[in-house]
Amino acid sequence: MRFIKSRPWTILSIIVIALLIGVNAYFVFKDDSKVARSYFIDEFQIAATGERKETVEKDAIVAPSQTYTISADAKSLSAIDATRGQEVHANDLLATYKTEKVDGELTKLEAERTAYETELSDLESALAEIESEYGGANDPKSSINTDQISEKLNVSVKFELGQQATPSTAVAILNRHIAETNREVALLDARIEQIKAWQGVICPVDGVISKITEEAGTVTFEIYSAEKSMLAYLSEDEWQKVEDGQTVTFKLPHNDGDLSGTVVQKQKIAMNTESLWANELAKTAKLPKPTSYEVILHQDDILDNIPFSTVGKAAITVNEASNAFKVKSAWVKSRKNNKHSIYTIDENGKIRLEDIQVAFKTADSTIFSSYLEAGTPIIANEQRNILARSFRSIPLEKIKWQDFKKIGWKDYVKYIVF
Template sequence: MAKATKLKLWGVITIIFVGINGYLLLKNNDVIPKSYYIGDMQYAVSGVHTKELDKEGILATSNEMRLAAPVQAIDKVLVKRGDAVTMQQELASYKSDAVEQERKRLEIERKAYETELTELEQILSALERESSSARPSTATDSTTIGDSNIWNLNLSLELGIEQNTPTAEGKAMIRRHIAEIERQLDITDSLLTQLISYQTLATPVDGIVGDIQQDGDTITFVIYPSSKSVATYIDETQWQRVEAGQRAEIIVRAGEEDESTVEGIVTEKQAIPAKESMWYQELLKYEKVDPAKTLYEVQIQPTDLLADYPYGEKVAVTITTDEVFSSFKVHSDWIIHYEVPDIGNTHIYTLGYDGRTRLTPVDVAFTKLGQVDAPVEEVIPEEEMPEEKITEEETEKVPAIQTVDFGTEKEEDIDEELYDVTVFTGLLDENTILLDGTARNIYAPTFRPYPLQTYKWEKVGEVTWRDIVKFIAQP
């Protein structure tokens, strides 16, 4: 009986002991560490990563010019549609008795441009002061900016700037209008000089006579400058990604013997549908535009004149919509979404110097489709690079591991499956080991039955039998 009582007492003590230890171990939601096998992993290698938008485009005019004159003042038209013209070449001659009247008209037009330029510069100056104040306005309001007794411009109607336009975008639009007015002033000055000196209407630039239009009492010469631009068309979603100043690549006659590739810059994106554009109608002929969609025109200025190609030539355009420096890339499902106060909610598992897992906060830049290569060590075939020809400097440059490939897919890889790849930034050291998104306990130990890298015998150097005996014999 006493023995049974003693056993019960020890049983109760054991249960209490186990319970107390369990409580101490698991209190405050503590997690029992586990050991994890490291399977999918890659090294963190920083670089410049981009996201692109591929479109079809067409060679169009750059800053199309329109030179108008009264029909009654013109004595003779000296060019026809399609003619190539050079700077200061005569387009038409004036009647001698109409020169003075045309001079007065051009001077009135020039004064109007000067007035408009002054008004726009005052509005831009007011916006600059507003945006630099302690409580900047978030929108451009044409009903409250400036003195209505001085500024007779209606921003909403004449410049297309709505009252809810962000201030930064409104300033950019005003600057573009200022640049256009300054260009028109230069053209008017050139016309006045030609009129006074030679009594002719002349072109201020090299180019092509795109059209000669007569509307009522006015004749208009449309000049396409020699410096071509590229017009492409984007939908509402793509419109949010494209901005002026973004880099672009233009390929003319892709895949043909005379293929040409030039760089370019996005100079403008339209905020109104593009169906009235002549270049939109031209691109429709290539069946690369869906006429049922609402599309917006984007102008890209090439770094080359592209003089060897005609207007209306179809081109391939790649616009770089995102570019992130010192960034990393992984398969998207490696990014962990877990909210941590004051730190963020996007993280990635990494392997610390002690072989334990960590959850490192990162900032996601963007995702894109890419091909994920297996993160294995790359071996250089001996027949391609004989050992005796490899210098020490070359050996150090041999890549130790492959990561996600963001480059253009090789022709044989086109049919392979693409995955969502995420580009991110964070406080990561180069060659930090990144782990896949499998749920893990933090600071849990890891193991792997073989090294992350395989050492090559040629990297060890010369080892003799004496070195081996010495190594085995050491305590």
């Protein structure tokens, strides 16, 4: 107290200076301060461009691209020539028909073919007679006698010829009927060869027999195609991101290196409890709950040595950008009209606000394009004065002794004061 009473003006001066310092600090350091100042930066990110991707990572199971079913009347079969798990090829015999059924069909078709061959012979004989008797299409005679041509021609052909006046027209009619008869003979030959070759149930594709069942008097063969696909199951949010045609990278056990492929189809109907491949995958992997949507993925390479039901990993690329930057999403400043910007530090150590074009966002990062130069420091989204100076606890580059030699004592004083 004695000190205060003896030096009142000194104490008053100290109080005034403290008040000035306090008021100045308040206006300098409050959030919306307009007073220029230096900011301490303890965390920053260095801008760097690269190929940026957002992927949906899923467990995927190897399944057939197609599943075929073929049925036959059990009573018409004499034997089943295939077993479950057997590898088959197109036109392989899966089951044999009873002999009497095949023989009856062949007898019927061969009788029809004999009749058409006889008719063809009669037509060709009639054509030869007309060309020999009347000299062909250029003969000057204006009419022909159909009774003298061939007695074996059928009634309809004779009637059609009798309505014509010239040999040239008769030749055209016979040629048309010959062509039609040849076509019928060819069709019958094809059916006869088919019956002879297919004396039973024939496999339509290369693949594997997955199931053989007999129910209600019908034998059914289920065949997995040799061509394989990968199946994965999406949540509702993932379904919104995945599109047909997007690229996929696969990792499979017993296979060296990654495989590439594409999204073939995503289902619009939720997977049900009867889905064979979803239930198979659920034995070793967790499927999205409560709803899953199946997506078909097709690999570029053939999976020859990978069995069905093999479980691997699939990474579906849902977003990508070339020569793009990456920053923490919390560091992006959102403005009106869907515009975005980030705080950076320029080469003079001053803070700037740079506009960016957002390409896409991941769980915790924003991918964007900008006119930023690689190596530019990016700092957190906190209210700062533009062009204010900054200082950092960690240098951007490794400090070299040569740099200290370039800095004089005046530079240190200037930095400390200002």
